[in-house]
Amino acid sequence: MKHIKCPYCGLEDNESYEFDQEDGTVECVDCEKEFNVSRTIEITYSTSKIACEDDEHDYKIDCYFISKRERDYTAKGGWVNLREHDWTYYRIEICCHCDAKDIIEITKDECDFALVV
Ligand SMILES: [Zn+2]
Numbered sequence: 001m002k003h004i005k006c007p008y009c010g011l012e013d014n015e016s017y018e019f020d021q022e023d024g025t026v027e028c029v030d031c032e033k034e035f036n037v038s039r040t041i042e043i044t045y046s047t048s049k050i051a052c053e054d055d056e057h058d059y060k061i062d063c064y065f066i067s068k069r070e071r072d073y074t075a076k077g078g079w080v081n082l083r084e085h086d087w088t089y090y091r092i093e094i095c096c097h098c099d100a101k102d103i104i105e106i107t108k109d110e111c112d113f114a115l116v117v
């Protein structure tokens with residue numbers, strides 16, 4: 001419970017009790033009976049990255065991606081394979097500080113060069 005509550009009369013009034021130890025007894029301000037109190041404090045932490053301002057991302061290259069297929073809207077949920085000269089090349093960059101992702105379209109040469117090196 002959040003407040004100290006007298007087990008005899010049910011008085012629940014945290015302000016009235018002075019209790020600053022882990023275990024002990026207090027006397028009810030109402031019925032004047034003494035009762036045991038033990039205090040449990042639970043601390044939980046949760047963390048998350050601080051998102052960058054829009055112009056503060058520090059991108060590094062994550063991977064390269066070649067799009068070799070295209071959605072075929074004539075077929076239901078279908079994909080068609082593209083011929084090689086229709087492939088599109090992308091460089092995917094992710095921010096070192098937050099989870100931001102940037103997908104940049106690049107040329108085939110840029111992609112070939114990057115994958116060879
Ligand atoms: Zn009481």
Ligand SMILES: [Zn+2]
Nearest residue numbers: 052057095098
């Ligand atoms: Zn960022």
